[in-house]
Amino acid sequence: MIKIAPSILSANFARLLDDVQRVEKAGADYLHLDVMDGHFVPNITIGPLVVAALRPHTHLTFDVHLMIEDPDRYIDAFVEAGADLITVHAEACPHLHRTLTHIRDKGARCGVALNPATPPEVLEYLPGLFDLVLVMTVNPGFGGQAFIPQTLVKIEKIRKMIDDAGLDVEIQVDGGINTSTAPLVVRAGATVLVAGSAIFSAPDPAVAIRDIRQASENISENIRR
Ligand SMILES: O=C(CO)[C@@H](O)[C@H](O)COP(=O)(O)O
Numbered sequence: 001m002i003k004i005a006p007s008i009l010s011a012n013f014a015r016l017l018d019d020v021q022r023v024e025k026a027g028a029d030y031l032h033l034d035v036m037d038g039h040f041v042p043n044i045t046i047g048p049l050v051v052a053a054l055r056p057h058t059h060l061t062f063d064v065h066l067m068i069e070d071p072d073r074y075i076d077a078f079v080e081a082g083a084d085l086i087t088v089h090a091e092a093c094p095h096l097h098r099t100l101t102h103i104r105d106k107g108a109r110c111g112v113a114l115n116p117a118t119p120p121e122v123l124e125y126l127p128g129l130f131d132l133v134l135v136m137t138v139n140p141g142f143g144g145q146a147f148i149p150q151t152l153v154k155i156e157k158i159r160k161m162i163d164d165a166g167l168d169v170e171i172q173v174d175g176g177i178n179t180s181t182a183p184l185v186v187r188a189g190a191t192v193l194v195a196g197s198a199i200f201s202a203p204d205p206a207v208a209i210r211d212i213r214q215a216s217e218n219i220s221e222n223i224r225r
């Protein structure tokens, strides 16, 4: 089963809760919350206060994507705010092993994000320590960018790495995902699709979720992953 994770980066922040509840009703699996600090990436977005404010109003799994320097400082705050899954960037974590262990010790699932230019080999040295790999399919920082096709080979490599090791790990993709790119990433091995502008800039987000799901599941049925 492919999971769809709408990214609220492209939601209307003046009516954020309405947009969240709309995608929940439309059958979204995760809610993807992009946290940016103006240092690791050029943009600045939300922090734990917004996560905590939304938490009582939805049952969606909160998938928090930290694009910040020194994420260890904020892990406790995000778990306490209601994050179910916290993903950190390998490029931002000099002690990635320790950071992942910290997230699990706090009771959340953890993910490792890799920028488009980051090789996947870093994952080989962290067996069993993460629940998800986030393959960035654009350079992080902004919504609405074009999908980078060279990332497909990396998704394939990670899929093989995970299958060969017999790990139960999700492969998430993030950036430029729409009905055209979804089949490509699913064929390469992705199982969780983040989409921001393709969902929230569509005339009807529910239709957009349905269309992305349909485009991916036609492929995944053939693969039977
Ligand atoms: O993490 C990020 C951007 O850095 C994403 O989660 C974006 O929000 C994806 O937006 P689209 O490319 O789907 O518009």
Ligand SMILES: [Fe+2]
Pocket: 007, 032, 033, 034, 065, 174, 194
């Ligand atoms: Fe993201």
